[in-house]
Amino acid sequence: MTIRRRRPGDKKPDETTPSKPEAASQDTVTEAQPLPQPEVGVPATPPPAVEAPIVVAEPEPEAPPAEETDEDFGALFEESEKSQNQPRGDLEPGDSVVGTVVAMTEDSVFVDLGGKSEGVISRREFEDSDGALTIEPGAEIKAFVMSLRNGIELSTVVGSGQHGNEQLRDAFASKIPVEGKVVAVNKGGLEIKIGNQKAFCPRSQIDIGFASELEGYIGQVLRFRITQMEGTRNLVVSRRILLEEASAELAEETRAKLAEGAILEGRVRNIQDFGVFVDLGGIEGLVHTSEISWEAVANPSSLVKMGETVKVQVVRIDEAANRISLSIKRAQKDPWAAMSAGSMEGSVRKGTVRRLESYGAFVELEPGVEGLLHVSEMSSRRIKHAREVLSVGEQISVNVLEVDQKTERIRLGMTETGDTSWAAVDSNIKEGALIEGTVERIERYGVFVKLSEGVTGLVPGHATGKERGADFNKFYEIGQEVRVVVQSIDTAQRRISLSMTAVAEVDERENLKEYRQLSSANEEAEKPMGILGQLLSAKLDDLKKGDS
Template sequence: MELVIANSAGFCFGVNNAVKIVFELATKSDHKIYTLGPIIHNDQVVQKLTKHGVTTIDNPEEAVAPAKVVIRAHGVGPKIIEGLKNRGLEVVDASCRYVEKIHSLVNKKYKEGYQIIIAGDKTHPEIIGINGWCDNSAFIIEDEYNVDKLPDIKKKICVVAQTTFIREKWEKIILRLNKRFENVLKFDTICNATDKRQTEAEKISKIVDMVLVIGGNNSSNTNKLYQICKTNCDNTFKIQTADDIPPVDIKKIKKIGITAGASTPDWVIKEVIHKMSELDRQDMEMSFADAFESSLVTLTTGQITKGKIIGYNNNEVFIDMGYKSDGIIPMQEFSDDPDFNPEKSLKVGDEIDVFVVRVNDGEGNVLLSKKRVDAVKGLEVIERAYENKQPVKVKITEKVNGGVIGNASGVRVFIPASQISDRFVKDLSEFVKQVLQVEIIELNKQKRKVVGSARILIEKNKEAASSLIWDSIEIGKTYKGQVKSLMDFGAFVDIGGVDGLVHLSELSWNKIRHPSEVVKVGDEIIVSVLDFDKEKKRISLGYKKQSDNPWIKAAEKYQVGNVVSGKVVRLVPFGAFVELEEGIDGLVHISQISSVRLGKPGDALKVGQQVDAKIIEFDTESKKISLSIKEVNPIDPEGAKKEESIPAAEVEELPNEHVEEMTNTIGESIKE
């Protein structure tokens, strides 16, 4: 058996320096020594330091002065350092020099007005520390898909990366950022040592039969090495110490690759190499593999057990259950959620419950299902909700004949078309991907039949809201409502469980023929109560605002004696209506058009003609403006004689039956 050991395996410069600093302080300093977080993600090293009196704290407030607090290689934000010093603690900064450069770069560009974007794991201490140098204002993205979820950024952009970030992901992110934004300034801050370690691991994993990746469970760079190697070699295992080495069939495994994360000390690596070398020389009655297999758990079809996620791709999730073979969950057996995203939802190392479908899928693997476990647990949740009449959340996944199908806690729920809303729904596809609150109205555990109703809850909520409205309604009260339907005579508005009518005349100060000229179904508008009848359950609402009344504004704008310009919009037997502006018309009596007697206004004017006229009367209350063209520039028919002018005594007052028409309010029709 041949061992291929990565040259770059083990401590990087930054980690080695941090560990060295802490060990020296532990042996020489008279003060209490704290490390803010584990100095490295390696339990063996942390345990050794603990024996030397070093205390690991997660919160700066846990440190008690007088003492020294060591900042680990990941680094922290400036406010944390300042806070420690203000409390009388001595800060020993062991931040990696590469990380310090990122801190300086981010701080400088932030002060220059750049929007900072960091590529990396938002929960990682290094990322949290970097973000502190731009007042925690950075956008943190883990892959290229997160770029599309960023808001529109108008500033210049500066993007940096976590030192242990996978280069392939970094390049995809940069490509996507450049496509979406302009002025993207990128700084490749992936550590050279990390880059080298990942490249070397990739090469080794392609030429060996088995790979051992040594490092702590919480080590980010170790997990990334594992992902890279697992892609090229199925027999890739992540171990912390030599005791974790899996069984090796030395008859089949001829070449083994060994690499290690940046937080793995040399002595741990040497122990692993020594044990693998010893394994090659073993000649015992029972092989190492047989001995290991005898300690494995047993599995049976239909069993529910626990396992850890050790990897995944687009089609499958790989599970370690302590069995001789890994378990495989086909992606379609992991979740029913159509929006399920493996990159966001799956995390290597997470423990989950799985259902054993087959112990051997034909290729030596255990076929598993997570959906079946969810269904068993979910059915218990559904049963309690059914018995207690409690609502449950259902995510609609598809439209079927007669209704829709949704998922609630891993259980399929059917919602009939008649129960999906309190109104008729023509196209049920509008509910797909929506999350509805429903009440379970039918449950058959044997047939696994579950029926839900959203309508019942909607009606209950509306009834409660309706009672609240009728108990507190009063004239003049305003509500925020939603337009539910439009009729020729007005719009019906839901003001919170109760519908009220906004009449056509109350929608606008201008003349409109249909409500759709002002509002549309679904609009949210502010309305006020004009009148109501509790017995008949009727509410009259107003939408137009008094402040928008054009006659109020006209009173400020137009004065008696002003000469104004307008367009002739209508001719009637007793005169002509002239539009001064939208919603404001004035009347020119037939006697005020020409200096001669006219048989009809049309002898001198035509619709659409622009004229100048003088305001001779303005009545705001009755919305009436009287105009005179004659006093500005009389319009005489061609060939008319001056002696035909009307004697003043013969000018009659406007007949009473035309007074209402003369007011010409904004939306009223003129009746001849």
């Protein structure tokens, strides 16, 4: 019989109708007839071998190609879709992925994740308040794997209204961020609305630091992580966890560009009396009060505000102590750089008193440039504190005595004090002179003696004649008259050094001088007179005798 392949479209033969026999030919194989069986007891004689004829099969004509139907195309497309959206073996719910938007429909956005895998995100996540799309094909986005049950389901955030309880459970199980709106403040924290569900965020979980003013959060839409979930209620969320994770990621990027001398931008996180803490991006540094501005800073809060973005320079990195020192003023123009020391020294400048200390006053000559006016330059009299002469904010004229640009220091002097008492010091008081004065002040290191109006000198402890470490209050009283010797006079610094032990030496010298003068007079009186004197003396003697 002929072996024939049924072509597509051929009708299947009816099994109840016998097929017509085909004519035998040389090219067909006929059915062999059975050989006669030998009689019983008679040995069978094998039949002679018959060589089987070689049969050459007739080539069958090619079947025409089958036509594709709409059903076949739909099946192929569905199969292709399934193969493209097969989950990658390295993905798990909760994983963070980055992909490229390849297509968008009315409901979905398709994202190429690489490795012949595509994820799907709800289109609503990329629509603004007016319903307009905020992305376009080719855009790179970051999302989270929500589920792998029906391909790769992605989401940038859960809770914006289109997610149900099932998505919230997935977000809780996979630690995916949820989006919620702060609707109220209660005793322990914030009340959050996530989709149609209410959640609670404890005060300690609102921010990395302590959240003090909770009312300011009302109305804000923030991201949280669900930390506790019982059924679809009693949701407890944390914003702090997400902030800390984001901070850790930023810290890695910041460390790559962190170096001494680098200029960076940061956000003011905390303000203290001693300085300002600035967040550089996951890493905090301290700007000391002296590094906030080139001008004097009394209160850091007067120059910077919480949350303000500032430009800083990295001054020092102490990895062992995990400390970073920053400077705001060094990231700005240095006023000292443009200043010429030669043009300032010897000049008279107007300035403003900014600070007063026991040793002097700091006077601002121009923004960021200050000089020190020592107390010895303020008055001829001794003063304990600069506030005895000047006040903060006062405008004064000063003489620039010395400028040191390396140390950024300027020494100033008063141009007009109205005090001329020191002008006559050299003529009225001489070094080595023994004079009388009045005890004006007693200190542990010596005694101040007023010599004249506006002129005071110091008797150092070793020049009092008392034992070292003695309490001078036991020997002297304020207003007591004392005799002192002028040891040295420094009119530039307005200082006079006195001594009490030198008084005895001066007295001895004066006594010796008087003795010598007296002795010299006696010797002159005892010298012999001349001839005339002798004659006169004799004549006088005779007259005395005649009278007697």
